[in-house]
Amino acid sequence: MQICSVCSEQTPKYKCPVCKIRYCSVSCYKNHKDECLPVKQTASPALAPDFKATHHCDGNWSVEDLLDEDDQSDRVPLQRLKELGESKELKALLCNPHLRQLLLTVDQADNKADIMKVAMQEPLFVEFADQCLKIVEPITEENICPMI
Structure with missing residues (x-):
């Protein structure tokens, strides 16, 4: 199990896109x-990507900037992310100012x-989380628990 490289107390959830x-x-x-400090370019670009190659000139970043092969299992496919953005149900929920404030609180915590324990x-x-999960992980026969 890894620990945070900065505080050495918590389990790390993120990876610096630079180093x-x-x-x-x-x-x-x-x-x-x-x-x-940026990682130095090694003989294998796949092991240590050059920051200039992954960081976009306009200041924006992509999911690839933060993930490596170890993180692939947690990655949401781009198509599912697009479906989240196009969901009428999610857009309707996001019209609620109370939900938007809750999301900001979680994001800034x-x-x-x-904070997730409180928000849940x-x-x-x-309802918002359930709607997101319906899109990201749709119910299929393989992820339904059989009733005993």
Whole structure:
């Protein structure tokens, strides 16, 4: 099990797009970014990609900037992400200012696990999460538990 390269306390959830160290939170990233150095190009570009090759000139980043082969199992296919953006049900839910505030609170929280426990007590947030999961992981025969 890995630990955060910055605070050495939590399990890392993110990877720096520049130097590839793993960190656990926004606050750890903010502490790290001032000392961050790009990884040096090695003989194998697949093992240590050049930052200029993955970081877009316009300042935007892509999912590939943050993931490597180890993260592939957690990756949501681009088509599913597009379906999230096109979902009328999600758009309708996002019209609710209370839900938008909940999402901002979760996004800005340092301890995501604790804030998620609180957010999951809100029926509106649960409805939003369920709708997202219906799109990202649609129900199929293989992921239905048989009734005993």
